[in-house]
Amino acid sequence: MSLQKPIVAFVLGGPGAGKGTQCEKIVKKFGFVHLSAGELLRNERDSGSKDGNLIQNCIKDGKIVPVEITIALIQKAMEKSSVKKFLVDGFPRNEDNLQGWNNRMTGIVDVKCVLFFDCPEEECIRRIVERGKTSGRSDDNIHSLRKRFNTYKEQTMPIIEHYEKLNLVKRIPATGSPDEVFQDVKEAIDSILN
Ligand code: UP5
Ligand code: MG
Numbered sequence: 001m002s003l004q005k006p007i008v009a010f011v012l013g014g015p016g017a018g019k020g021t022q023c024e025k026i027v028k029k030f031g032f033v034h035l036s037a038g039e040l041l042r043n044e045r046d047s048g049s050k051d052g053n054l055i056q057n058c059i060k061d062g063k064i065v066p067v068e069i070t071i072a073l074i075q076k077a078m079e080k081s082s083v084k085k086f087l088v089d090g091f092p093r094n095e096d097n098l099q100g101w102n103n104r105m106t107g108i109v110d111v112k113c114v115l116f117f118d119c120p121e122e123e124c125i126r127r128i129v130e131r132g133k134t135s136g137r138s139d140d141n142i143h144s145l146r147k148r149f150n151t152y153k154e155q156t157m158p159i160i161e162h163y164e165k166l167n168l169v170k171r172i173p174a175t176g177s178p179d180e181v182f183q184d185v186k187e188a189i190d191s192i193l194n
Helices: 019-030 037-046 052-060 067-080 095-105 121-132 142-165 178-193
Strands: 007-013 033-036 085-089 110-118 169-173
Touching: 007 019, 007 142, 007 178, 019 033, 019 085, 019 110, 019 178, 033 037, 033 067, 037 052, 037 067, 037 085, 067 095, 095 142, 110 142, 110 178, 121 142, 142 169, 169 178
Parallel strands: 007 085, 007 110, 033 085, 110 169
Antiparallel strands: none
8 A cells, every 4th residue: 555645736827827728738648637626616516515605606706715615625526536646726826725725734645836827917818708708607707807817916826925935836837839838837747756
């Protein structure tokens, strides 16, 4: 039996920076399990959960769901998985998330890095407005998008700065094509696996 702790790479960056797109590529190439916190929350909302309304109100306003809800979903997904290499996408996004993670996960999993997709706001907006034509996501509209960006700048950037001080951040320029961006991603993932 392996006594190694599960490993985690957090994946952060603004709305539309390409977190989900790059995570899919990492899954294919490196066999990680992709856990998108946003996706877990949307599924929970759609499942008829008692927290459904609260989750939807947060998503619509670009606010962050209380960590107790999000971390329970992440932990459950981790426990269900037999593969123990995780991409935790879109989390931790604020101080509450960070505290909740540290309280619950310190010593249980090994956070190897934070992949930070650095993409200018105009490019992110262009991508999401385009995606919004077909995505069906209730937050892919210019009104919610503005709020998502405010939350990102005010609450998530300080979390990225926190991990920068711990030397865990791998900054990836995110404006090239998905394949170009993935060149840097590959190097970053190689460096945490070796
Ligand atoms: N695209 C991607 N890469 C491209 C490239 N290199 N060139 C050109 N186009 C590119 O990509 C977005 C779009 O851009 C797609 O159409 C793609 O094809 C194209 P995607 O990979 O989906 O970007 P991503 O960064 O994943 O964007 P997403 O919209 O998912 O980011 P958010 O961070 O806004 O969304 P998330 O799902 O993480 O969170 C949604 C909400 O849930 C939050 O606002 C919050 O209210 C709530 N939430 C919490 O409360 N707590 C959490 O812990 C997590 C979420
Ligand atoms: Mg996403």
